[in-house]
Amino acid sequence: MAIRQLSPETVNRIAAGEVIERPASVVKELVENAIDSGATHIEIVVTDGGLSLIRVTDDGSGMNADDLALAVERHATSKLDEEDLFDIRSLGFRGEALPSIGSIAELEIRSRRRDSEQGFSIRVMRGAKESIKPAAANSGTIVEVRDLFSATPARLKFLKSERAETMAVTDVVRRLAMAHPEIGFTLQTGEKRPVVYPRGERSSSAWLERLGAIMGHEFMADALEISGGGSGALGPMRVFGFIGLPTLHRADSMQQFLFVNGRSVKDKLLIGAIRAAYGDLIPRGRSPLLAIFLDVAPPDVDVNVHPAKAEVRFRDAGRVRSLMIGAMRQALEAAGHRASAQGGVLTIETFSAGVLPSAPPALPPQTAAFAEPAPVAFAEIDTPSADMRAPEPERHEQTIDKPLGAVRAQVHENYIVAQTRDGLVIVDQHAAHERLVYEKFKVALTNGGVATQGLLIPAIVTLDPDDAELLCTRADELAELGLVLESFGEGAVAVRETPALLGDTDIDGLVKDLAAELRADGTARALKDRLEAVASRMACHGSVRSGRRLTVEEMNALLRQMEATPYSGQCNHGRPTYVALKLSDIERLFGRR
Template identity: 45%
Template sequence: MPIVELDPFLIDQIAAGEVVERPASVVKELVENALDAGARRIQIATAGGGKTLLRVTDDGNGIPREELRLAVRRHCTSKLSGGLDKIATLGFRGEALPSIGSVARLSVASRAKGADDAFEVVVEAGHCEGPKPAALTKGTVVEVRGLFQSVPARLKFLKSDRAEAQAITETVKRLAIAFPGVRFELSGPDRSRTLFEAVAPEAALTRIGAVVGEDFAENAVEIDAERDGVFLSGFAGLPTFNRGNSLAQYFYVNGRPVRDRTLVSALAGAYADMVAKGRYGVAVLFIELDPALVDVNVHPAKADVRFRDPGLVRGLIVGALREAFAREGVRGSTANADGLLGRFSGGVPRQGGDASSKAPAPAATPRFADLAPGAALGRDVSSRPRLDFGAYRPPERPRTPFEAASAAYRPLETQPQGAGETAAAYKPGDSSGKLTGQDHGFGESSQTAYRSEEPAVAAHAGERTPEEPATHFPLGAAKAQLFGNFIVAETEDGLVLVDQHAAHERLVYERLKTALYGKALASQLLLLPEIVELPEDDCDRLAEEADTFRSLGLSLERFGAGAVAVRETPAILGQCDVKRLVKDLADELAEFGTGDSVKSRIDHVAATIACHGSVRSGRQLRPEEMNALLREMEATPGSGQCNHGRPTFIELKLADIESLFGRR
């Protein structure tokens, strides 16, 4: 068959297959055009899940009459004056309107700012009519009817009207988070309406809560970090506040909603060993950087981006979130308390009460609140703190020093006072803070009954004076042990219920990681090197990361054109499937640019050791042991959940307890 030039209409239909995937894609393109035009009020009306009707109305700057026909012609745009290296708008390709017009009936009515009249053009089957006069006071109205009617093959692959309508709602929500200063209204044929009122910059968290959920503000920590000209801001949910899917993960690069694999992988790394398998963290993250350092022209849909230095972005996200969780200290999700209250009250939701009945919400930050494309780099950022986020390391805990060689699973032991001496347990009521007795740790030899008349006193130097009650601590003072596994502690304004096994498991796990990663991991030399055959590209990527793997105890090197030789493996892994490990690493490097398989396997071994080496359910604890466990939890990052992602404690405020008895 000879080479021929395709018909322009057919070219438009082919191109539309990439730009217009479904009705939600049309909404995304049209709303982005409205935002680029400076709109402050945007209305979206749909029918038939967007297949029958899509109408987007805005109060933006409008389009002059002489430019209306150009607006619906391919590769015509007003947004690329600075070139592809300085993209400061959401749209820039000049493909959306002509692509829509090739697969549907498209009408564009607009009145430019300062103009006396409005005009309209109509595009159907690639043919444009107009401009002709229209009735419109300001802004632009874009109407799309009969989407994909001219392409039946594409139409039959669309989902149900309900599913398509849900996809449109999700698209509007993602844009609404990025532009809290804009009013969004989405309506359907059944008179249902989704409304996001415009909010002030300092109330950005209100808009986020309207999209993600009202309980997000109570269970989120603020993120604010910078490294090498890349700024990260937003909010991340506590590890114990998680979802069963990743739909509540929102990423924005210079104000543009994206779904990038690098960002998704980085967020998963930040929540690693803190959420259960199959659960996902909740986060709204904004990344701001020089447009020249990120390529948004990867796909016509503009949902994917490519960073010049993906490792920098990944490290910033993982380090910033880990540091934020550690800075937050011991804090549990209010969702767990709500669930417990619901069981107590037979399903009655938490009462209103006063402000003390809920965990304090993090302060909203105005820095990204009114973010618009291009504004990210025009602000004064001289006052931003420059934080150095390296690999995460749990902080030192001087109150309970750890000797890995002799006491790997005894985090409640105290420092021996001399050679041959044994650390002793605290004696309740001893205000001097000295140690008495001969028992230590969780020893089975001398379990004593709890004496409620002896108040538990924390005698940790530098935190509380002996005269201060232990209820001043975040997790309070231990009052009782229930069913051999749950510690009941009293705080200043409520009570805390602690799962002793889950809590101790987390403490042991963090100490094991500190001991493991404090220096290069021990490796075991293979009697015969393991030769693993791989594609040459995979071999090159593995060789580039050889130094990183060597610090984790895995030694490998190139072995010819299409193979690598593994000479040493991490000793803690014991006998492992070397070929499978190396192939998994190669796949990760190809997809995400990181090789976390070795570290994740080491962490899994450490988690297993911690699970079997921690205090078991049914162990009777003395009051001093329970209080020591609480103090250790307060000093350990991530102690709000165990290694499997389950919560280690639940806190009930006094106001919540009083409401159960009708006192409020």
């Protein structure tokens, strides 16, 4: 077949196939154009998932007749400065969106410049452009797209249900609204009540309020603000935004939003930085909630990688990663012992859902209203869980104002109940102490090694021969953590020193657990990561065990250590170490409010 030049209509439809994957792609391109025009409010109307109608109305700068005629031509744009593709300072810049949409649908644009009294309109009917006409219009632009993909009906077969397409449109608008709190957004889909995001300011409080409206109030309650700056290869870099506490996480990453220069992206480098920053603070397979905004000098980032502009490439990826990790870790460390407020909320909801009776049980008829209760006989085993002699008044007043309050009881030999000035706290003693020991391990590793305690008689641990060999090959790494061992024949190791942090520990159980950890870990991870994983396993053996009774002094000391230790709000496995209940919620639970 002879080589021939494709027609402009065919070229536009090919371009549309690259840029317009589904109705949500149209919405994204049109709303980005509205943002670039300087709009302060944008209204989006969608019917039938966007196939029947997409209308985007803005109060931006608008266009005159000449601009309008060029806007529907391929590769016509006002957003490139001297055609430098590495100096992109706007969301749209290719000049392909409008002609691509017009080639596969019915497109009508009405616009009026802010400094003009006359508006104009133009229509493009499946690739056929009509002439410019005068039109009544407010300042700004209205773009209507009808019968999307009517010129390429084969594409309709690959679309999802109306509900799925509508959800995709909603997600696009949410992401753009998150990046621009200074713009008001209204989204109308079908017959449903419109979603409105009021216009705010580009301030931290307004940004968090916009994020809370989209990500939920639980995120607002548990969000940590991050901020950091640095220098890229060709200009400054800045990261800011909000990340959730480690105890606020989900099974998927749907609540992770990443932006580069105001553009929503999916970038492996940034996702890797998130994982590195949170590290062992969240369980494996779980994802923290966050919204992070990265501003990079335009020459330092290539946004021209993908036709839909969903991917980016950084000139100095290492600096970007370091900036991200540093800002997140600083915020997480500053949060100290803080844990998710959701723990207390869920506790209250669990009680109110039916654990407590809706009304107190009626007294038996023969019981007098003021009759004294019958004496309760305690069995010999019914002794208090801890020494609960009341502390001195002055000491009580000092500790009750601490973040985790003053100890009141130990329940089931594992849960510490403490009173704060405005509520109470329930602490899992094993999980909390496990984190404390683990953090001490990490500090010791950073400072050159873990102090050891020698055993008078080496402990001989019998293992599977492969596990024994594996431990011996990692003996140098284990020695850094204070565990000194050597081979003791086939299928056994002799332990000569143990970490001093662990005290009197179950050496047999510790060694077997470490063998299982190393076997599952493999060799792909860096030495530091492997050491911290092993340290976490050791910390579990060195922590206060469930079922151990503690004195009031021991429990209060544990709470004070938690308050002074970063990340103590969650254990080594990402679970919360305590739950805080507000007095107002407890009173509401009992009908006092």
